[in-house]
Amino acid sequence: SGHTHQTDVVIVGAGPVGLFAVFECGMVRLRCHVIDVLDDAGGQCTALYPEKPIYDIPGFPRIEAAELVVRLKAQAAAFRPVYHLGEQVQGLEKLSGGFWKVTTSKGTVVQARAVIIAAGVGAFGPNRPPLPGIEAYEGKSVFYYVTQREAFRGKRVVIAGGGDTAVDWALSLAEIAGRVSVIHRRDKFRAAPESEAQLKALAKSGKLDLVVPYQLHGLEGAAGQLTAVTVATLDGDARRIEADALLPFFGLSMSLGPIADWQLELQHNQIAVDASTTATSKPGIFAIGDVVTYPGKLKLILTGFAEAAIAARSAYALIHPETPLHFEYSTTSGLPTA
Ligand code: FAD
Numbered sequence: 001s002g003h004t005h006q007t008d009v010v011i012v013g014a015g016p017v018g019l020f021a022v023f024e025c026g027m028v029r030l031r032c033h034v035i036d037v038l039d040d041a042g043g044q045c046t047a048l049y050p051e052k053p054i055y056d057i058p059g060f061p062r063i064e065a066a067e068l069v070v071r072l073k074a075q076a077a078a079f080r081p082v083y084h085l086g087e088q089v090q091g092l093e094k095l096s097g098g099f100w101k102v103t104t105s106k107g108t109v110v111q112a113r114a115v116i117i118a119a120g121v122g123a124f125g126p127n128r129p130p131l132p133g134i135e136a137y138e139g140k141s142v143f144y145y146v147t148q149r150e151a152f153r154g155k156r157v158v159i160a161g162g163g164d165t166a167v168d169w170a171l172s173l174a175e176i177a178g179r180v181s182v183i184h185r186r187d188k189f190r191a192a193p194e195s196e197a198q199l200k201a202l203a204k205s206g207k208l209d210l211v212v213p214y215q216l217h218g219l220e221g222a223a224g225q226l227t228a229v230t231v232a233t234l235d236g237d238a239r240r241i242e243a244d245a246l247l248p249f250f251g252l253s254m255s256l257g258p259i260a261d262w263q264l265e266l267q268h269n270q271i272a273v274d275a276s277t278t279a280t281s282k283p284g285i286f287a288i289g290d291v292v293t294y295p296g297k298l299k300l301i302l303t304g305f306a307e308a309a310i311a312a313r314s315a316y317a318l319i320h321p322e323t324p325l326h327f328e329y330s331t332t333s334g335l336p337t338a
Contacts, residue, residue, distance in 0.1 A: 006111045010102045022034060036085050069317050087118075142248070166184070167191035288308050
């Protein structure tokens with residue numbers, strides 16, 4: 001990060017559609033940089049349903065979402081894409097000489113002749129509990145992801161939420177933390193039944209505190225370090241739980257994010273494109289996958305794949321107007337060997 005790069009095409013989003021766009025661009029000899037705000041490629045497949053089988057990928061009667069991503073990465077690898085993961089694309093600016101300049105949250109700059117936006121449902125981010133002053137604690141004693149389990153050894157940890165993430169981390173951290181308290185607004189959890197049963201068994205044996213039905217109410221502490229979390233029922237019955245760390249697991253939110261400010265023509269918060277070219281309202285900016293709309297658009301992976309093929313040819317026509325593309329099948333094109 002923090003460097004300036006030049007390439008043919010910048011792909012915004014490393015979801016299944018962005019990954020396949022690398023392959024399609026490669027087929028027409030265009031080099032790509034791919035940027036994603038998440039630390040792993042795969043978009044919704046990786047972030048939302050890695051273990052679910054998909055049944056409508058042509059040629060695969062059944063494939064798990066995570067496995068599809070592994071294969072898409074392998075297919076793209078032949079063309080040596082450069083990935084910038086964990087960076088949000090923020091700025092888009094037109095330079096002279098037919099280049100676009102894309103900048104990320106980490107200061108990386110990529111200059112390219114074409115931009116393919118494959119931003120899906122947008123940038124994922126944690127749903128924040130509406131607690132006044134929470135920003136001051138984020139990254140110090142309030143965490144939305146666990147990247148280092150050991151950091152919680154011996155600590156008093158409050159986990160909030162009722163889904164799989166909350167329950168799984170409660171079970172895992174109960175083994176090493178000083179104390180784990182789980183706050184949920186109702187007694188029933190939205191987690192795998194076996195995990196919920198395990199959680200309730202731990203609570204019964206006193207190895208974990210189940211604080212239901214309560215909601216987060218306030219934070220106590222100083223200089224980013226929590227000392228306690230207050231919780232309350234809907235009737236206003238309040239409790240105070242001493243804590244070193246709070247892990248709110250309220251799922252991921254999605255928003256178009258900075259792309260909404262790029263002055264592209266939108267329809268219902270999606271990018272309007274010409275389906276025959278995937279062109280947006282700005283020359284040189286193409287968009288594909290779940291982020292786009294046009295009459296008859298299907299929000300499916302296979303539709304996004306077809307759009308990737310069209311976008312690559314559109315980008316080629318823009319970058320090499322003097323050399324019309326001689327159409328080739330993948331079987332005859334002589335793929336580079338990775
Ligand atoms: P996404 O997968 O959403 O990826 C977009 C990527 O762009 C994300 O990684 C995001 O982090 C990144 N991004 C966005 N904005 C920025 C930014 N500003 N900077 C950097 N990165 C950014 N489809 C099927 O065809 N078959 C199925 O069976 C199927 N089952 C599904 C089951 C579930 C539970 C869900 C939720 C979806 C399912 N889908 C299925 C839909 C399918 O997952 C989507 O159509 C597909 O993921 C769209 O791919 P995409 O690459 O366009 O977008």
